[in-house]
Amino acid sequence: MSPAPTVLVIGGVGFIGRHVVTYLVENNLASEIRVVDKVLPHTAFLNERQNEAFRKVEKDGSSFDFVFNLAAETKYSMSERFYEERIFLLSTLNAKEAAKRGVKCFVEVSTAEIYQSDKKPSKEDAKIxxxxxxxxxxxxxxxxxxxxxxxxxxxxxxSIVYGMGATAGLTPRLVCGRVYQHLNEEMRCLWSKDLKINTVHVLDVARAIWHVAVWYRDNEKAGKGPFVYNLSDPGNTDQAKINGLITQIFGVKTGYHGSSIDKLAQHNLDGATDEVNDKHATPWADLTRESGIKATPLSTYVDKELLYNNALSVDGTKIVEETGFTYEVPEVTVEKLQEIIDDFKLNGLWPKDMI
Known part of the structure; x- marks a missing residue:
């Protein structure tokens, strides 16, 4: 039997990266793992399970079979030059070095936000x-x-990646659910209940990254690519589903502002964004202060780019059909969202429950 591959995880301290590292360590999949990230693990709000995995990561290494590129700027509404450096140049420089070193598989984690907003699920050849x-x-x-x-x-x-440790994606909706529970008010959303916000669990993303690398190597795909695959669970998540889960978790009513407010928001999204963020910021600050939380990565803030009426509808079946990958988390559930909250509670990052 050939030795287990050596792996470099670029951006390995980030949300997806920490799950990839933990998955590799706990399943003894790699003979050597090296993590590169601008953020130090002890400042990244890792949970104890992830901290234990990072304690087993190698400090050295220069020759790798697989390279997983998860490094990219994730903040919205930054300057174009900022993204040029921290996404485009970062990815291309890493990839050129990987090619020069003869890496057996380089996995680039992109985003399904590249597709045209459409209710119809986007396949890999859909309009960009x-x-x-x-x-x-x-x-x-x-x-x-x-x-x-x-x-x-x-x-x-x-598509939208969620799971323990996520601070973006679905998590701000959970934070807002806690705020509306505190306020004892109905939580209302812009746009319609059937707005698609398709999802994929972070553990399936971690599994998929490893799966495609091994599949590429074992099926002698070198020189036959590149291969492009969506990752999106078959649950076809929309706003109505998430709102229903928030109601179950927090006991708050959820609804929608209606067409007149939606039209106003379309014409003045800056104002709508400010109003939404102002509504939630002070109650969340009160909740964290009352719970004695001095620092938390969680926020109610929603960027304007994410408030547009854009559907994220993604077909994630090609990776299943071509590589044999399976989604272990087929849909968003109360249990999976509660895991996120419980993990933050355990690490002292989520406000105390209402009495």
């Missing part, structure tokens, strides 16, 4: 109209990576 600036530079990076000679490339495009 990125609807966030991050997605614009992710797609530019994808296209540049495809041109690099000798790069053994697999690109993954996940």
């Amino acid at each position: 109209i990125p609807w966030t600036t991050i997605a614009k530079y992710k797609y530019r990076a994808e296209e540049e990576l495809k041109k690099i000679p000798g790069l053994n490339l697999v690109i993954l495009r996940p």
